Amino acid sequence: MTSRHSIPPQGRQPLLSVSDLTVRFATRNGPVRAVDALSFDVHRGRTLGIVGESGSGKSVTSMAVMGLHTTAEVTGSIRLDGQELTGLTERELGRLRGRRMAMIFQDPLSSLHPYYPVGEQIAEHHRVHFGSRRAVARRRAVEMLAEVGIPEPERRVDEYPHQFSGGMRQRVMIAMALACEPELLIADEPTTALDVTVQAQILELIARLQRERGLAVVLITHDLGVVARVAHEVLVMYGGRAVEEASVDALFATPAHPYTRGLLDSLPRLDDTDDAPLRAILGSPPSLLTPAPGCAFAPRCDRAAAASAGERLRCETEQPLLGGPAGHPAACHLPSYEGATP
Structure with a gap:
């Protein structure tokens, strides 16, 4: 028997496969790359939680999958059960929306x-x-x-x-x-405006319907507590890019990216006995209009601030790529795979 958070068997074709997705918006001040070279897969019967602060590119990604960007430039590949969606006409996408893929929006x-x-x-x-x-x-x-x-x-x-x-x-x-x-359900912040009790009921409803129907689910949220409740895999986004990918168990046990660690530290813990205040991530999300040449998180990163001068310079000038252990890559020059389960 496998746990709810186990990795799907190797060799299974994902229902949704996104590869090198980039979404650009033309603005008065210049182009904004809201999503940059993003790749992920979602399998039938699994839930992928995409998490990050506002402005990280989560909702832009979900809208791109549904083909709902009418003014943006969308490049890369979005394949639903092997069918390429990028480049389809509005009429062709209309036949798929609702029938093969559907979306729950934040404000009903x-x-x-x-x-x-x-x-x-x-x-x-x-x-x-x-x-x-x-x-x-x-x-x-x-x-x-x-x-x-x-x-x-x-x-x-x-x-x-x-x-x-x-x-x-x-x-x-x-x-x-x-x-x-539909075979694919995208839920964009489906519980944000609800109280805690109703939120739990909605999440359980989505999980039950997924089990009964074998749905592939993409859950967009800023709340890692919601991810822990229903997701199997997690994709953490920051500044329009993926910064960490892992199973739920691995992400909570050993967060590799300092941004993920910061998100986890902002959650209340049941084993907290010292009444210490929750830790916030200081600073603001990066500007997507004038992106920094290095790691987008470097200006807010305690790990980079405490590093040697050479390591700090690398963080500030060289953009990190996803890498690390199989099944748990992180885009960080100073990753840490040591930690305790929150």
């Missing part, structure tokens, strides 16, 4: 149309992709509301978004995303 209230009942909005996806009759699509909407745990789905299918609580609206968004049985 702004994502749901206020003038239409929630059941009508769920049913519309089914009609578009399967050409089903209205009665069939409505039954599917009721089934999905029941599956995501909304009580009295036959009645609530005709209610409007404002008649649902925040947690229930997020459940409606999950029902809408899964109505057409």
